[in-house]
Amino acid sequence: MARTTSVLQRYGSALLLALAAPAVPAQATADATAQLERGNGPEPSTLDAHRCQEVACGNVLRDLYEGLVTEDAQGRLVPGIAERWTVSADGRTWTFVLRPGLRWSNGEALDAAQVVASFRRAFAPATAAPFGELFDALDGARAVQAGTLAPERLGVGAPDPRTVVFRLTRSASLPALLTLPIAFPVYLPAVERHGAQHTQPGRLVSNGAYRLASWTPQANLVVEKNPQFHDAARVALPRVRFHVTEDAAAELQRFAAGDLDITEVVPPQPLPALRARFGEQLRLSPYLGAFWLGLNTTQPPFRPACASARCAEQALALRRALTMAIDRDKLTRYVTGLGETPAYGIVPPGIAGYAPAAMPWASWTQAQREAHARALYRHAGYSPERPLVLELRYNTSTPHRRLSLAVAAMWKQTLGVQVRLRNEEWKVFVQNRKQRAITQAFRGGWIGDLPDARNFLAAFANDGPLNWMGYDDAGYRERLARADAAATEAARNAWLRAAEQRLLNDNAAIPLYFYTSKHLVSRRVRGFQANALDRHASRWLSLSP
Structure with a gap:
């Protein structure tokens, strides 16, 4: 919330x-x-x-x-x-x-x-x-x-x-x-x-x-x-x-023509040009929201191909490779470009008393991340001769299309992944994402309903309609339960952070950036x-x- x-x-x-x-x-x-x-x-x-x-x-x-x-x-x-x-x-x-x-x-x-x-x-x-x-x-x-x-x-x-x-x-x-x-x-x-x-x-x-x-x-x-x-x-x-x-x-363009008084978003464009054109009509401010890509862990290739520990290890290696291959600095500088900040966690900053978790490699250089991603990709069983073929699904939107194209290019260049992009009208996209039957990688994210870390984490704890990845981990659920039973706010936040860290270590979602609100x-x-x-x-x- x-x-x-x-x-x-x-x-x-x-x-x-x-x-x-x-x-x-x-x-x-x-x-x-x-x-x-x-x-x-x-x-x-x-x-x-x-x-x-x-x-x-x-x-x-x-x-x-x-x-x-x-x-x-x-x-x-x-x-x-x-x-x-x-x-x-x-x-x-x-x-x-x-x-x-x-x-x-x-x-x-x-x-x-x-x-x-x-x-x-x-x-x-x-x-x-x-x-x-x-x-x-x-x-x-x-x-x-x-x-x-x-x-x-x-x-x-x-x-x-x-x-x-x-x-x-x-x-x-x-x-x-x-x-x-x-x-x-x-x-x-x-x-x-x-x-x-x-x-x-x-x-x-x-x-x-x-x-x-x-x-x-x-x-x-x-x-x-x-x-x-x-x-x-x-x-x-x-x-x-x-x-x-x-x-x-x-x-x-409708706003510029006087047909709209308020826009819901602002398309990715160079910020100086937007400010020069619209001046104080451009409103940018911090926003309690996180954008990430979800990985359907109930279906191949992110579900282990067998019940052995090695198969589980390979599936995790693939998820980590895809996560590390994305250059978030480039995404936020050249693709989104309206004040968004690179994300290495699920919970955005700015929630009182909560110190967000982060991917263990967040402090690495992008070159180090990409080198490790290639090693993980090979460990997962993929190579130039046997590339991963992956579908990335998003709802119809100019910003989402630009971002999906950029992510697909990064996966291709760094790992050799062959990405098929699929855009869908919003209602169709929401239904397919919820059913977890045909999705592989997909546009996800969460806009805060209230300033509380648990609001960003709760959906991953059960098999409800908001757990689009089908993430299922007893250790994660235990940490959330301990947070709920905590006697103090400090203890509660510590358990919530432990839950977020476990989720990040499992790489069921790929954090990309934290939002800013942007309107004309x-x-x-x-x-x-x-x-x-x-x-x-x-x-x-x-x-x-």
Whole structure:
């Protein structure tokens, strides 16, 4: 997503200040017909909040819904539909008190019982919520998702219409987790009436600052201000249009032409030229995200060819050879080129109290890495006469294509690997990656849901839908379990680091770089503020005349 024992100990004064002082609202525009035009990357895979697993749907859902806790423009935790909350001394019981008079976008009342019912639906096996595993501290969550416990036994209840109580099996940073789409209240009568089609315009009932007005597949999605929202008076923008912008170069040209107010990304270009062209409209800032390539360890060539120790050793040697053959300095300097930093680990820097792990050879020169990679490649049984033939899969995107071409060239030049590149539309790519049936090497990575190292590591610990590599290691799981049981934050972080180091030593994923957030933002947009999770809900934005 951070695991906490108390608000004061783990969030400190920053959270208390955020709770005490409401976020400064955007300045309202005088034009009631104004519409913000936002680039949003690929087509959202779903608008079912409980099933969302990528940035594209998360951006839209944060406009349509609001959870018990939300974030302001600077990324600070602030009250959402809950006006306040408390935590028990042992950090295992959290009590949230809802605002009075909450309503859905259709005008119906929203109460605590509906919030609880929505949580039960989110963790039911039929929902198959991909982020459910991040709530493993919630009492009964794992068993409910596995189908061995009734959803009614989930550790969340409503003692009265305005109170929601959560029971945890260990201390955890529940408020931060409650900002995720899986924790948004979903209007269940629409789900019961329309099933998967409850997300369509005219059917989707939400509770956030906006409601869904239209959705044109592979083109755009429009949301309009929700008059039933509890803070509607301070929502400045009457309408927002999210554009599908898979081609980053085309997105930039649309911005330059005035068709977009905010881009989702900026294509790889020389930074001085971009600054000269766009000036202060180019927004670059640190971002809690890591880009890596995944290796499917359940299929050849990364699964051992036999049950012997030698076969396992050869499979590991191949994974390490591919990892070491990539020149990350060249990638970040010439291919991405917008402030990204080379990555030799899975967890990005910047998480308080956590010292990230790194590949054992991170301090070597690139020449040393490549020489060792060639030796490992030969040890794995490959040679110029018998080269590895490998498919590298990525979702359709100009930056991903450029990076994949560069990686393929490095593998070819250093090792002699014959790489076949395969790009897929986002929904197809996500499905194939999750199934682990035809993938070999593929585009991966993780954008932080909250500033916690465990958020970047949890997916590798089980056979869930986010473990795209099929990584299966008892020692790794043991280290995560010890982190969960740790009595202090220092001990917890030490075990998390040990888990990350074990994962890196096994080379199931190939770290490439740590992200920066990069957007082009029109001069007429007000309220856009950088934050580590790069979330920019439209309710905090406005347009100058």
